[in-house]
Amino acid sequence: MSNRVTLPRTTAWILLVFIYYLAAAASFSGFFIKWHFSETEKYSLPLMLEGTAKRPFVYRQLLPMAANALDSVIPQRAKTTFLNKLAEEPPISNPIQRYFPAATDAADPQYALRYFLVYGMSFLSMFAAMFAIRAACIEVTGDRIAATLTPLAIAAVFPLILTEGGYYYDMPELMFMALGIWLAAKRRIIPLALVTVLATLNKESYLLFVLTLVPFIALRHSRKQTIMLTGGLLALAAVVNLLIKHRYALNGGDAMEYQLMSHLQYLANPRNYIRMEMNYGILTTKGFNVVNLLLVALLLRTGWRGLPPVARTHAWIALVITVPLFIVFCYRDELRNLSLLTMTLAFVTCATISAALQQAAARGQRDTAPLPAAQPSVAVSRETVAAREVAPR
Numbered sequence: 001m002s003n004r005v006t007l008p009r010t011t012a013w014i015l016l017v018f019i020y021y022l023a024a025a026a027s028f029s030g031f032f033i034k035w036h037f038s039e040t041e042k043y044s045l046p047l048m049l050e051g052t053a054k055r056p057f058v059y060r061q062l063l064p065m066a067a068n069a070l071d072s073v074i075p076q077r078a079k080t081t082f083l084n085k086l087a088e089e090p091p092i093s094n095p096i097q098r099y100f101p102a103a104t105d106a107a108d109p110q111y112a113l114r115y116f117l118v119y120g121m122s123f124l125s126m127f128a129a130m131f132a133i134r135a136a137c138i139e140v141t142g143d144r145i146a147a148t149l150t151p152l153a154i155a156a157v158f159p160l161i162l163t164e165g166g167y168y169y170d171m172p173e174l175m176f177m178a179l180g181i182w183l184a185a186k187r188r189i190i191p192l193a194l195v196t197v198l199a200t201l202n203k204e205s206y207l208l209f210v211l212t213l214v215p216f217i218a219l220r221h222s223r224k225q226t227i228m229l230t231g232g233l234l235a236l237a238a239v240v241n242l243l244i245k246h247r248y249a250l251n252g253g254d255a256m257e258y259q260l261m262s263h264l265q266y267l268a269n270p271r272n273y274i275r276m277e278m279n280y281g282i283l284t285t286k287g288f289n290v291v292n293l294l295l296v297a298l299l300l301r302t303g304w305r306g307l308p309p310v311a312r313t314h315a316w317i318a319l320v321i322t323v324p325l326f327i328v329f330c331y332r333d334e335l336r337n338l339s340l341l342t343m344t345l346a347f348v349t350c351a352t353i354s355a356a357l358q359q360a361a362a363r364g365q366r367d368t369a370p371l372p373a374a375q376p377s378v379a380v381s382r383e384t385v386a387a388r389e390v391a392p393r
Contacts, residue, residue: 019152020130020151023130023155024123024126024129024130025123026155026156026280027155027156030158030280031162031166032119033100033280034159034162034166034278035162035165036103037103037105037115038165039105042054042252043057043058044105045064045118046105046110046111048064049064049067049068049111051064051247053251054251054252055252055254055255056204056256057167058248058253061201061202061244062169062201062202063122063168063172063202064114064118065201067114067117067121068114071114082112082113083109083112083113086107086112090107094107096115118168119168122168122171123171125171125172125174126155126174128175129171129174129175129178130152132175132179133150133151133154133178134148135182136179136181136185136343137347139181139186140181140308140310140350141306141350143353146353146354147350149353150349150350153349153353154342154349157345159280160279160285160286160292160335161335161336161338161342162335163333163334163336164287164333164334164336165336169203170336172203173199173202173206176199176202176206177209177342178343180192180199180206180209180210180213181213181314181343184216185219187220193232196233196236197236200236200240200241201244204245205339205340207238208321208340209318210230211317211321212314212317212321212340213233213314214226215311216310216314217229219310257329258328259327259328259332260327260328262332263328263330267288272332273288273290273293275289275333286333287333287334287335288333288335296345299352300348302352302355303348303349303350303355304351305351306352306354311344311347314343314344315344318340319341322337322338322341325337326338
């Protein structure tokens, strides 16, 4: 007899929001403890807000522009009250500075408000990304339970992906990639176009991610429509990309850095496959550590077969685009530069969880199945046994 109860829809969503909020908070904290907002670097948040940071970092302008826009409409009286509150009893009165002493720009009166705005938008992007990942996984795999659990795993792993750097635009990038897949699969082209514009303003590599959306667009469109829609999205991303690069053309730095030889030397060194680092205040494996590679191999072995063709095609396109660019232009061991494959990781994780749940359910059914009825010829009653014990021999 089952003792299951039906969970009301409203209650289920309240619990889900609360759990996702805590998971997003832990993930964001794991990122911020490691990297803050690059306080002492040539791409610190104040430099990004002023538009004077080095290229290509200065291209990632979505959150800085949003923070500047919000700052311009907030009444001066409210700003003064906010800054006075932060300065009452530093660092206790400044929650960011109190818990993250290295985040010194959060205490600078010139940037403090905008720092808090970018901080909040970054976290909210991670929070929203969990729901977007869930929606995309439901659309791709059809398993709602596995899709609900998958964002928890991705959020927990996310700080470990930020091996050699982590930035405020990494969380919105994850959110926009998941949204892009979900909108493409749901045939919501106008919202997808808007997401493409915002996502490219957040990080120029979204132009390449649009190519990985082709299998999902093709699900519900003809070949001609797919080509036209993909071309339109690519054009939108290209226009945004060109406008941003034109605006910051005189900034220092380069659009890309050539890293091929140093990257190949790094990959050829066996010691680089046993590196460790601190995450969440605990020692963990880092980057291409052999343990991480083994875990990914296990996920692929279990989950790849459970993916529908559309998800596999998406993964192959992302792989073909990402790997050459990663080796030639990206810094060694910086897993965040494999971000076009993040949703593939989510789908494989979801398929693996789904397989595990199905296996557990099948085992549970076997364990709770009733025992077969005893055969009359074998069964012996208590009375018969007692009679045999007292019978004369």
